[in-house]
Amino acid sequence: MKQFGHIFSFELKYYFKSKVFIGITLFLVLLIAIVMFVPRLASGEDDDVDVSQLPPMLVKVDFETDPALASMVFSNFQSAFSDYRVLAAHDHMTKEDVSGMVANREVACAFVLDSLTSFTYYVDDLSMYDENSTVAATLLGNLYRMNVMLESGLSPEEIEEIMQTPIESHVEALGNDQTQNFFYTYIMLFALYVVILLYGQMTASSVASEKSSRAMELLITSAKPLNMMFGKVLAACTAGLVQLAAVFGSAFLFYNINKSYWEDNLMIRMIFDMPPSLLGYLLAFFLFGFLLYAFLYGAIGSTVSKLEELNSSCMPVTLLYVIATMTVIMNVAMGETNSTLIKVLSYVPFSSPLAMFARVAMSSVAWYEIAISFAILAASVVGVGVLSAKIYRVGVLLYGNRPTLKDIFKMIRRA
């Protein structure tokens, strides 16, 4: 146990001193900080927005109407398109003049209204996210209806009341609300995927480099293989947890500092509106999933004599993991967290950390289902751990040609 402690702290120190570990963690925290502080910084500038810096938008009312309606149209455009500098076109300008100005980039875009129910939107390159046309249609539709109501004799107050009548609506999601959970489930699945893969492979390369540098010759005579394997894997696991905690922790911290600035952003709000119990599940699934794969990776690392061989040796496990993850993530993306496939995957130990986590996050799962999945996973971790330590014990002494799976199992039986 003492020996395990020494190995664990030596390995953990290696992660915490590694420039890559520190670099990636700091980079992610910094990136999150920048993203989280953007609305605060942007809103600071809002106070003295320089209207002349906004892109110009030209609006031409190209039909006979009284000036009152024309100016109402114009002021409505101004308030609807606050991120543009809305300019009124001169009366003498033709449609061609307007389109020419857009083509020459004298204005960012332009609207030519043939009537309250018909308009043309001129823009140079139509962006995928350009919603100006939809906004204008809604705006003009409302103006048209108000105009008709005015003409039929209703007072402006009555019209306003009709237009503003709120519709009360209630949605009661009796299970989990997928629209809410989707974003954070996705982010967490992705984090699980990256961290398990990254630290699993780091475990493999750490074992393989000890072997290729022949430090193993000394290690195997100084420490028990079981201690070495568990010390290494748990150190990598702890490092991964610390990194996850640093990244998610700083995200929560920075979000809470800037919470008021994010109120308009539904997506970000939904991401951070995650139940704390889910974090518990994330932690548990990370721990078990990581251990399962890290043991496999560690065992593979022990069978490799040269670092160059490591990648190809790790391929089967990596492939298994990538396929499991992609299947789960694709099903989450399609909202199919209750499909038979996902249900099956949530019991198979190699995919259950991700699949069961997705199910817990996105749908309603009975407690005994989670318990069974956990039990299978935990039993597999123990089984794979013992098997890996056995492979490790014979693997570390093997030099020369890479053994095949058959060779390895033969050796384990003999050991």
Next chain:
Amino acid sequence: MTLTLSAIEKSFGSKKVLTGVSFSAEGGKAFGLLGRNGAGKTTAIRILMDVFPADSGEVLLDGRPIDYRHVSLGYLPEERGLYPKKIIWEQLVYFAMLKGLTRADAIAAVDKWLARLGLSEYRNKKLDTLSKGNQQKIQLITALAHDPAIVVLDEPFSGLDPVNAMLLKDVVKEEIAKGKIVLFSSHQMNYIEEFCDSIAILNQGRVALTGDLHSIKRAYPRNRLFIRTENEAPLLSAFPEVCRKAPGGGLFFDLAAAVFRAWPPLPAAEDKSSVMTALAGRYDIDEIKVWEPSLNDIFVAYAGNDPMASGGTQ
């Protein structure tokens, strides 16, 4: 303190690596484990170091099965290697702690050994910035820092310059003087001959010869003379049946019946000193002595596949 390997058997799959290997090493003396490449030395050492168990047989310390929890062993493997990219001092302390020292004791021991081997200036450097010889000295610290009762040194002198070899000799002599069991494995026979009181020669997984080196040498029949002379021709022509060139220079002179045919007759073959005096009087001889096999001769005789093929006298 006596370390005994008793009837050790080990197979890897269908390949029998060790067959009935037995030998004993005494505390306060150095023991040489010899054998050609692939003779089973490393496997025997690994069984001794408890890396894997023997199929049968025992490792005994003072007649009782060795308890690895209470006996500390130090090992300098033939395949050298530590963590090339890590700070020397950190990894040395780590290895000493793995061997059971507390952190404070480990730090004290590592600093003492770095100073003893003249490596203190490299304390905070990465291992791969050092020369091969210095890396080897660093590795030696991993074998000795925890003050083990049994020290196993596999090819300790390979790659060392004469000055460092001298330093290592002193260190080894100190360890022996402390009453430790020092087990050498080497192909450099001169070092084994210098240090080791007892040896075991492994050949194809079996102990071909083991025992006290001095007794082994004395046990050889002492019926051959070794002669060194500038002028070999008269001797070779006078005694064509018994005199021949020795492999490493000089002449061998077998004290067989043939010597009596010389004229004037030589003294009886049993009276070696008279024969030597007579020969020295008749020929221009620089050195004449009763030939004793060197460890090299013994090794070649026992570790080679055919014991009769070489310079052995049996």
